[in-house]
Amino acid sequence: MSSCTQHMVIDILRKNSNKTVSVSKRHAKQLHAHVVKIKGISHEDNILVLSLYSNLNLLHYSTNLFNSLPSPPPPLAWSSLIKCYTSHSLLHLSFSSFNSMRSLSVPPNRHVFPSLIKASTLLKHAKLAYSLHASTVRLGLDSDLYIANALINMYAKFRSFSVNANAGNVFDDLSLRGKSEIHSVRKVFDMMRVRDVVSWNTVIAGYAQNGMFFESLDMVREMGKNGNLKPDSFTLSSILPIFAEHVDVCRGKEIHGYAVRNGFDGDVFIGSSLIDMYAKCNRLENSLCAFYLLPRKDAISWNSIIAGCVQNGEFDRGLGFFRRMLKENVRPMPISFSSVIPACAHLTALNLGKQLHGCIVRIGFDDNEFIASSLVDMYAKCGNIKMARSVFDRMEKRDMVAWTAIIMGCAMHGHALDAVSLFENMLEDGVRPCYVAFMAVLTACSHAGLVDESWRYFNSMERDFGIVPGLEHYAAVADLLGRAGRLEEAYDFISNMGVQPTGSVWSTLLAACRAHKNVELAEKVVDRLLLIDPENMGAYVLMSNIYSASRRWKDAARLRIQMRKKGLKKTPACSWIEVGKEVHTFMAGDKSHPCYDKINKALIVLLEQMEKEGYVLDTNEVLHDVDEEHKRELLHNHSERLAIAFGIISTTAGTTIRVIKNIRVCTDCHTAIKFIAKIVGREIVVRDNSRFHHFKNGSCSCGDYW
DNA sequence: GTAGGGTTAG
Structure with a gap:
């Protein structure tokens, strides 16, 4: 009898929710065998077993059972099959099944849409997603709790796709669409008659991931007040990155406290968010505590602690965690490598970097853009510009970071003309340069004395790309003018730049004065420099060198005495x-x-x-x-x-x-x-x-x- | 049937 089967199905699903997946899997197969043995082939019962297999994500059992059903299978069987395809990321199969279902005139029910909307979201297929939304409206299903939740997620994700696409490429219409999409998130949410904790969490995460931090936190408050729901572990792991980004360790700690009080602190998601939040707030010790206190560590917990160490300049420690991760048989992910390779770059550990590269090739991660970019940077910083170039040339898709890494690499190695032509290639490729890319190309110009090119790039920054030049860009141009011997011009340029010059900008001019033996201007420069940065020991050393070079020993000695009085010591070489x-x-x-x-x-x-x-x-x-x-x-x-x-x-x-x-x-x-x-x-x-x-x-x- | 964490360039 199928009501008997139904009870057994419910029993198994209950056990499944206790995370005893293998037990439930066995139970499911036993139940299936039981059904076959007792009743022969009962399609009604098989459909229930199918929904059970699908819930347990057993793809092959689900498809086999589905194929044994007489045509046309009922809606419940289709939705089980499609759900299973979607959760296995077989998204095209989800849609081809949906098409077969419709061509057999099986009416779509409410259960089939969430999986389809999710599949279209994962495929980033906006047209498909919009037409699904339209179908649910026609069927009057668009305010169904599960469908609306899936729609909210879809619009939130599409908004972040367009935001990200906009960062690298020039698609201005996408940013407009992005705005309407975040508007749709709210529209669907507001329209719902019943909202559950998933609805709230989806909106909160959507706002947070789109940088709408105020709106996100506002929704957390609303969730308690109007929704009468308490934040859960999903809520917390969505809002922790906000405090990481704002470097707001106080509020991050409050969330940590709330997590501990409510027993969420053992959650791996919360754990890695905490590790990351503390690391971004420069509290590596707290990150380490959060890491060690995690009862169960997954690959992402390891990635977080590795990245945290490297970002805080603890390169050896980061490498150590990477080794321990391997030792404990946790499979490294692409992100693990792109987090740890910068440590080799900073330590100039070429041999170690090569070993990691070998490892990456063996695992088959060498087509990953993030990894390739970090390898380009690592090889360049370790002095092997040829390897940097060869990794870059082999990349299929090059984003702005990859271009910047190779341009900066060429600049550092004095291959200024390569750097400049790479920059032009990047523009031809339709990749929009960012703040750092301009730093790289200006650095290249300054290392090779390309004054005219430098001016051209500097002037195009704001005019053509809307990037306001920052200190680094001014510094590069000033440095170039100075070293080209155009000392007065450099002095005027620095005096009138759009940002407050730092001591180091004046220092480069001071160095230029030394190279071009202009003692008078050097004295003017050092005055300006010490006004901003009175403790700058480099200034004293340089000026003292300038005096020595023109045999003004007394002036040189006077400066050295001043240095000693101030307790300034030269950086030991x-x-x-x-x-x-x-x-x-x-x-x-x-x-x-x-x-x-x-x-x-x-x-x-x-x-x-x-x-x-x-x-x-x-x-x-x-x-x-x-x-x-x-x-x-x-x-x-x-x-x-x-x-x-x-x-x-x-x-x-x-x-x-x-x-x-x-x-x-x-x-x-x-x-x-x-x-x-x-x-x-x-x-x-x-x-x-x-x-x-x-x-x-x-x-x-x-x-x-x- | 729906929701969550971690990457790269200076």
Whole structure:
């Protein structure tokens, strides 16, 4: 009897809601067997079993049972089948089934629409979705609780699609449509006679995901007042990202407290939202607590803590969590890689980055845009611009981030013309440049002295793209003017820029004054600089260097005394190199390395050969008023030379040497490294605080302009 | 039959 079957179905579904899925699955099959055994083939009962299979997401059992039904199957059978297809993301099958259903003249009932609306949402197929909405209106079903909930979700999602599409491409009509869609969310919601917690949560999440934070939080209040419903774990995980974005840790903590009081703090969704919220509020310790207190961790919990560490500059920690994730057999997701690779980029850990790249290729994630962009950036930052370019060239779809990464990469490596032509290619591709993309192309211009191009891009920013130039853009142009020797022009440009200049903008001009030996303007600049940033030690050092270079020792000494009085100390110069699996660090004049004697001997031998080749020491770099011999020793012990010499004696012949320095390479070392590269027949890559220098065969990729 | 969390460039 089918009423007996119905009771058993209900019993199984109840057990299923207790998360004992495997038990229910077994029960379902037992029930099916029971039905077959006792009653032979009863289609009425089979339809109930089918709805049970469909609820348990058992695709094959559902389709097999469905195919055994006589034609035409009743509406309940169709809606079960379609639901099953949709929840397995077989969206085209959902629609082809719907079409078959209609061609057999089976009337669609209310149960079939939610799955179809969901399928059209997942397909991002707006036309289909709108026609489904129209059908429900014609059938008078559009205020049905489940259908309306699905419609609200659909309109909220379409709004975010168009918002996101708008960020990368030029489709102005989409933003208008986006507005009407968020309006439709509210219209459907307002029209409903009965709303449940899902209705409220869907609207709240929809507003939150579309950046309508005020409206979202307002709905949470309304939910309690007019809806008489308490926020649940869905509500909380929707609104936590709002406080993450606003860096509002106080209100984030309030939500955390509410979650604890109501027993939601063990929920994995809440957990990862909390980890993320605390990390974005720079409270990594709280993120770690939230992570460790989670009773069950899923892949997303791991992703959140990895991204949290990396975003807070805890690169080694982020890498550590990534390793532990693998060790605990949690399958990494594409996001896991795009979160952890920037850690390699920041640590300049090329070998580690390569290993991760290998892993990515093996898993088959190498076509993921996010991962590819992070790899482009990582290779560029680790000094391997060729690999960066090859990863970029292999990308099928390139979004603005990918373009920006490669343009910035080329800029850092002094390939300014490549950077500029890539920027033009990006525009031809219809990708709209953003704030960062302009930073990249302007940086490229400034590294190569392309004054005219720089002006052209700078002027087009606001005029053609509506991007108001920020400090970084002004700084790049000012830097370029200064280094091109147009010092007065640069001074006027900085004095009249649209934003308040920072000390560092003036510092670049000060450096230019030094390069072009203009002491008078330097004095004017340093006054302006110290007015804004009186503690800027770089300014004192530079000005002192400028005085020294023009042999005004007394003025130089006066500044150094002022520095000492203020307690300002120069940033100690430091270089490091990765040999084998270890990173070796050298300070200027550092004799502490276990191989120091060997390094020193190598440097002496090199110096002899360099001098034979025509190297002349440039002592202008040394700011102290000391005798020539002492100057020679000071230069000889610059940290990059120690690191390079160590690299030469501890790696096999022909290996590229990659050294990183925390401040700019000095002119003398720059000349010296050109000689060294030629003598030892190796490529030497040096990254200073702003760019890469590739030394090869006696010359440098920067063309001595840096 | 409907709703939720985490990514990349400076």
